Every structure is written in structure tokens, then in C-alpha cells.
Amino acid sequence: MRHKGTVFESGDNWAILLMPGGEFKKVKTKGRLHIGQMYAPVVRAAYRPVVAAAVLIITLALSVNFLTVAAWARLSPGVELGVNSWGRVVSIKIQGGLGQNLTVGMPMWGKRVEEVLPGLLERTMQQIGNAQQENIVIKVEAQGKYWPRGQSGLAHINQSLHKYNEDNSQGRLVNQDDPQSWLWQKYNQPAGEDGQEQSDESKKTGNNEQGTGKEKPKTDNQPGAENEKGGHNTNNNNSGVNSMHDNDNSNNNSTINGNDDKNNNPGNTDSSEKQSPSSSHGNNDNNGNGSSSNNDSNGSGNNGNNSDNNGNGSKHANKSQPSEKERQKNRD
Amino acid sequence: MTAADNSQWSSVIEEQWKRYSEGQEDALEELPKLMDFSLRVASKTCGCFIHRDDEEAGIAQLALWEAVQKYVPHKGSLLLYIGKVVRNRLIDFKRKQTAQRRFLSGEFYPRIHETDLDYQIETIIDDMARSQEIERLSNELQPMGIVFKELPEYSPRQAKTRKEALTAAKRIAEDRELLEFLNGKKMLPLILLETRYGINRKLLDRYRKFIITTALIISGDYNCLKVYLTLEEGRRGSEA
Numbered sequence: 001m002r003h004k005g006t007v008f009e010s011g012d013n014w015a016i017l018l019m020p021g022g023e024f025k026k027v028k029t030k031g032r033l034h035i036g037q038m039y040a041p042v043v044r045a046a047y048r049p050v051v052a053a054a055v056l057i058i059t060l061a062l063s064v065n066f067l068t069v070a071a072w073a074r075l076s077p078g079v080e081l082g083v084n085s086w087g088r089v090v091s092i093k094i095q096g097g098l099g100q101n102l103t104v105g106m107p108m109w110g111k112r113v114e115e116v117l118p119g120l121l122e123r124t125m126q127q128i129g130n131a132q133q134e135n136i137v138i139k140v141e142a143q144g145k146y147w148p149r150g151q152s153g154l155a156h157i158n159q160s161l162h163k164y165n166e167d168n169s170q171g172r173l174v175n176q177d178d179p180q181s182w183l184w185q186k187y188n189q190p191a192g193e194d195g196q197e198q199s200d201e202s203k204k205t206g207n208n209e210q211g212t213g214k215e216k217p218k219t220d221n222q223p224g225a226e227n228e229k230g231g232h233n234t235n236n237n238n239s240g241v242n243s244m245h246d247n248d249n250s251n252n253n254s255t256i257n258g259n260d261d262k263n264n265n266p267g268n269t270d271s272s273e274k275q276s277p278s279s280s281h282g283n284n285d286n287n288g289n290g291s292s293s294n295n296d297s298n299g300s301g302n303n304g305n306n307s308d309n310n311g312n313g314s315k316h317a318n319k320s321q322p323s324e325k326e327r328q329k330n331r332d
Numbered sequence: 333m334t335a336a337d338n339s340q341w342s343s344v345i346e347e348q349w350k351r352y353s354e355g356q357e358d359a360l361e362e363l364p365k366l367m368d369f370s371l372r373v374a375s376k377t378c379g380c381f382i383h384r385d386d387e388e389a390g391i392a393q394l395a396l397w398e399a400v401q402k403y404v405p406h407k408g409s410l411l412l413y414i415g416k417v418v419r420n421r422l423i424d425f426k427r428k429q430t431a432q433r434r435f436l437s438g439e440f441y442p443r444i445h446e447t448d449l450d451y452q453i454e455t456i457i458d459d460m461a462r463s464q465e466i467e468r469l470s471n472e473l474q475p476m477g478i479v480f481k482e483l484p485e486y487s488p489r490q491a492k493t494r495k496e497a498l499t500a501a502k503r504i505a506e507d508r509e510l511l512e513f514l515n516g517k518k519m520l521p522l523i524l525l526e527t528r529y530g531i532n533r534k535l536l537d538r539y540r541k542f543i544i545t546t547a548l549i550i551s552g553d554y555n556c557l558k559v560y561l562t563l564e565e566g567r568r569g570s571e572a
Contacts, residue, residue: 009480016480022561024483032381036463
């Protein structure tokens with residue numbers, strides 16, 4: 001209940017009241033009041049300062065939380081990124097000229113580490129990789145600082161590294177013995193003439209490999225669907241197409257498919273990475289036995305083609321076979 | 333002002349009006365009070381403070397004279413009649429003043445119902461009684477160098493302290509010697525209060541103006557204002 005007081009004196013927006021209990025109060029009013037008039041002053045809600053204080057405290061806490069570095073990502077060229085628990089870059093430390101060159105014109109503060117770190121790695125590859133014609137080694141270290149905040153930041157960094165591995169076709173980040181230490185490695189280049197050819201092809205079709213790798217499920221599914229629909233001719237055609245694709249994959253993506261698999265299973269990756277570069281057939285085996293069921297469905301004939309192709313090292317021969325079969329089938 | 337005071341003032345005005353209507357033109361001694369009354373009615377009608385210089389104040393004065401001239405005793409109370417006339421004239425004035433739709437629809441100021449008008453007039457009369465008391469108190473405090481503007485500053489905010497200060501004021505009001513000292517010398521009898529009633533000197537010094545004001549209200553003829561000081565006493569009494 002609002003207590004009414006008597007107006008003793010009033011101005012345009014103020015009044016002096018005698019309140020019940022004998023208290024003289026100066027209050028703000030909306031307009032001028034008459035002397036002697038009863039007036040109930042508007043009591044300011046008691047919770048207002050509490051709410052204001054709470055909002056202030058929350059704002060401060062959030063800002064402190066935002067600015068606190070939860071995890072670090074250290075790149076060997078001399079860039080150290082501090083990431084908060086929300087995955088935002090809040091600290092950038094640069095050491096050396098290379099680090100400065102990497103970060104010039106690249107706004108990083110406050111951005112998501114998933115955006116910053118891959119970009120930074122790309123830049124590093126461009127600047128270091130061209131100068132040194134060998135495998136580029138970039139060490140990325142993510143270090144948790146506080147628990148569980150540090151783990152949250154660490155998770156963001158790891159996520160960004162996984163994303164980088166998925167998107168990048170030239171190399172990958174390998175998790176070393178220390179789970180928080182990542183090593184950038186270019187894809188292995190097999191020794192020998194065959195290996196050189198393969199690597200050349202893989203260089204030429206570097207992007208396409210990735211494309212075929214991604215489109216692989218489509219090509220696998222399409223023939224399958226046709227098989228369900230179609231008759232004999234289509235089956236033959238499909239087998240030819242399948243074999244062609246498989247051959248292409250086996251020739252060109254021998255290492256890449258293997259790598260893709262290994263990216264998904266880092267444990268396997270480590271073991272295959274330690275193998276010699278001449279283990280491309282081994283990768284083929286992994287490819288055939290591992291993820292793609294198409295190789296299994298195609299049967300041994302296709303695998304035989306694969307092996308022949310590997311021996312010949314030519315794609316055209318493989319591609320001509322299905323066309324002849326098609327012609328024959330069409331004649332029939 | 334109590335209901336009895338209201339009716340008393342009303343009867344005084346009606347008696348004066350009778351003499352005025354009989355031909356004694358200087359019989360309306362309460363005319364300034366009636367002016368204030370009509371201004372209050374104007375304020376209530378317009379929903380804002382009306383200064384004496386405002387156009388509405390002139391309308392209200394004209395309406396007052398009109399009511400005094402046209403009043404017929406058997407139609408009811410004079411004050412009520414004055415209130416109705418002032419209100420109606422102001423509404424007419426506002427309608428003429430502007431042709432805006434919101435005025436015509438009565439959006440700008442709320443219409444006062446007939447039943448409400450009685451209550452409003454009673455309220456206005458009470459307000460006027462209080463304003464007279466406040467004016468008297470202000471005149472009484474002037475020689476002691478106390479103005480109302482200072483009182484919030486020197487008024488104790490803690491309920492406990494306020495209670496102690498009011499007790500001191502009550503002692504002064506009840507003790508004739510202390511009251512004479514206050515009225516004569518226009519200052520607080522600090523030593524007497526301290527020695528006779530054991531009231532803290534610091535309290536007396538700090539809240540001197542508040543204690544003087546409340547002592548004058550309690551001891552004087554301020555029936556409307558006393559309520560604000562005795563009400564607390566009653567509460568305290570019921571608590572005890």
C-alpha cells in the first residue's frame with residue numbers, strides 16, 4: 001500500500017511531503033502539486049538496484065570469461081593463438097619475422113579458431129612450402145589451462161584441426177604420441193618410376209581426387225539403383241563403369257583413400273605413416289577391404305583389373321574395355 | 333479538517349451568502365477561500381496545476397461569481413453548486429478553445445461523474461484546510477529561521493531516531509515551561525530537555541529544526557497535520 005503524504009511545498013517537478021510517521025520527504029513529481037494536497041509518492045522498486053548489480057556482475061563475469069585464455073595453439077612458425085572456452089581467439093603472440101609475415105593483414109582477434117587456424121595453416125604452407133621443396137612440418141600444440149574451461153577451448157582447437165584435415169588435400173595433421181601435439185605432413189611420395197608416375201597423376205588430379213572421393217558414394221549408389229531397375233545390358237555397363245571408377249580410384253587415390261580412412265581413424269594413420277612410401281598396394285588392400293563396399297560387390301574381376309592397371313600404369317586401356325563390351329552388348 | 337469542520341465552513345459560507353444576497357455586498361469574507369476552492373476544482377477538472385495567471389483561473393473566477401449570483405439555497409450546498417458551475421464552464425471553454433477530436437471525445441481530460449464531484453469537492457475542502465494550516469505553520473517557523481525546504485535534510489530517516497526526536501517534540505509540547513522557552517526565545521531548551529528528560533544532546537543538535545517544527549505542530553492548532561504525528565504514536569501504542 002502506498003502511503004500518502006501532505007504537500008508542504010512544491011515546485012515544477014518536486015514536492016516536500018509530510019509522510020505518516022512524521023518524516024519529511026522530498027520527492028519527484030510529474031507536475032506541480034497544490035500545497036495541502038494528499039500525494040502518494042512513487043516508491044522506487046527495491047529490486048531495481050539488485051537487478052542492475054546482477055546485470056553488471058553477469059556482464060563482468062562474461063567479459064572476464066571471454067577474455068580468459070582457455071587453450072593455446074602454438075604454430076611452429078612463431079604464432080601463438082590463445083583461445084577462450086567459446087572457441088574464440090583472444091590472444092595472439094607472434095615471434096620472429098615469419099610469424100609476423102603470416103599474420104599480416106589477417107584479422108584474428110575475436111574470430112572463431114575454426115576459421116583462423118586453417119587459414120593460418122594455409123598461409124604457412126604457401127610461405128614455407130614454396131621455399132622448401134619438402135614436407136612441411138608445422139607443429140600445432142593445444143594446451144589446456146583450466147579445467148573444464150581449458151578442455152572446452154582444447155576441443156575447439158582439435159575440431160578446427162580435424163576440419164583442416166578434412167578440407168585439405170595436400171597434407172594432413174598427424175596426432176603424435178603426445179595427444180596435444182600435431183605434426184603437419186605432406187602426403188607420402190612413393191619412390192621409383194611407378195611411384196613417380198602415381199605421384200604425378202595425383203598432383204595433376206589433386207583436387208579431382210578429393211572430388212571423386214566426395215562423389216564416390218554417388219557413383220556407387222547410382223549403378224546400384226540401375227541394377228535394381230535394369231536388365232542385363234545395364235548390368236554390364238554398370239560393371240564397366242564401376243570398374244573404371246574403381247580403377248581410377250585405385251590408381252590415383254591409392255594413398256589418398258588410405259589417408260582419408262586414416263584421418264577418420266588416427267590410430268591406423270600413425271601406423272601407415274610409418275610405413276615405407278612403397279606401400280601403395282597395401283593401401284589398395286586397405287581400400288578394398290575397408291570402407292568401400294563397392295569393391296566387394298564388384299567382385300574379384302574388378303580387383304583383377306585393378307591389379308592389371310597398377311601393373312600397366314595406364315588408364316586408357318581400362319576405359320576402352322567397357323566401351324567394347326557395351327558395343328557388343330548393343331550389337332546383341 | 334474533519335467532516336464537522338467541512339460542514340461548519342460550508343454553513344459559514346452559506347450564511348455569508350445569505351447576507352450578500354440580502355444586499356450586504358461586503359458580506360462575503362470567505363471569498364478568497366472560495367477563489368482557492370474554485371481554482372482547485374479547475375485543477376481537478378483540467379488534470380493539471382492551474383496558476384492564478386492562467387486563462388483557466390479567470391474562467392474559474394467568472395464561474396464562481398456566476399454561481400454566487402445564480403445560487404438557489406433549496407437546490408443543495410453552495411460549495412457543490414460552485415464546483416459544478418466551475419467544472420461545466422471549464423469544459424465549455426476547452427471545447428470552444430479547440431475543435432480537436434480528442435477534446436470533444438473527452439480524451440484529454442476525464443469526465444467527472446456527478447457522484448465523483450461530491451467526493452472531489454470534499455477532498456478539495458480538506459486540501460484547502462491543510463494548506464491553511466501549512467501556511468500558518470510556515471509563518472510561525474519563519475522567525476526561527478526554518479523553511480520547509482530544509483526539513484527533509486534535517487528529518488531523521490531512521491524510524492528509531494525519528495521516534496526519539498518525536499518524543500522530544502512531544503515533551504516540549506506537553507511541558508509548559510519548555511514550550512514558553514521555545515516560543516519566547518525561538519530556540520530549543522537543550523539543557524532542560526537533557527537534564528529533565530535525559531534526551532541525547534547530539535540528537536537535539538542534529539535534528540533541531542525537525543524537533544521545533546513537530547513540537548509546534550503538536551502544541552498548536554494543527555488538527556490536519558497532527559494526524560501525521562499522532563498516527564505513529566497510535567501505532568506505537570498498539571504495538572506496545
